[in-house]
Amino acid sequence: MQMQEKPPHDTPFEWIGGEDKVRALVERFYDLMDLEPAYAELRASHGSELADARQKLFWFLCGWLGGPSHYTDRFGHPRLRMRHMPFSIGIKERDQWVACMDQAMGETAVDPALRKRLRDSFLQTADFMRNRHG
Structure with missing residues (x-):
């Protein structure tokens, strides 16, 4: 029986470095x-x-990464798709969001293994936010 390697931290929030690192990521x-x-x-x-x-993304990412639930404490369930419906989101916007976040993760020195995991999750979530073709 082969055991899977345990991630270096219990949550991505701990792995990324806590609130200060999440704040730096959002700012960048x-x-x-x-x-x-x-x-x-x-x-x-x-x-x-x-x-x-900036503030809402910081609050959201803290909880989404497994840290404090700042966003849900203030606003309840994120309902991401519903909250993004007023914005026209297509493939270009999705790709720009993911690329911008990936660049920010690189520039704020997010661990490469965590960066890849987050980039994959961000892409899935950003694709779900699309509300128009193209």
């Missing part, structure tokens, strides 16, 4: 969205002000 994600022309459509879909989006 939105900074890149603002700076990089490759994410122009993604940035345009967020309106002029990003402070609220």
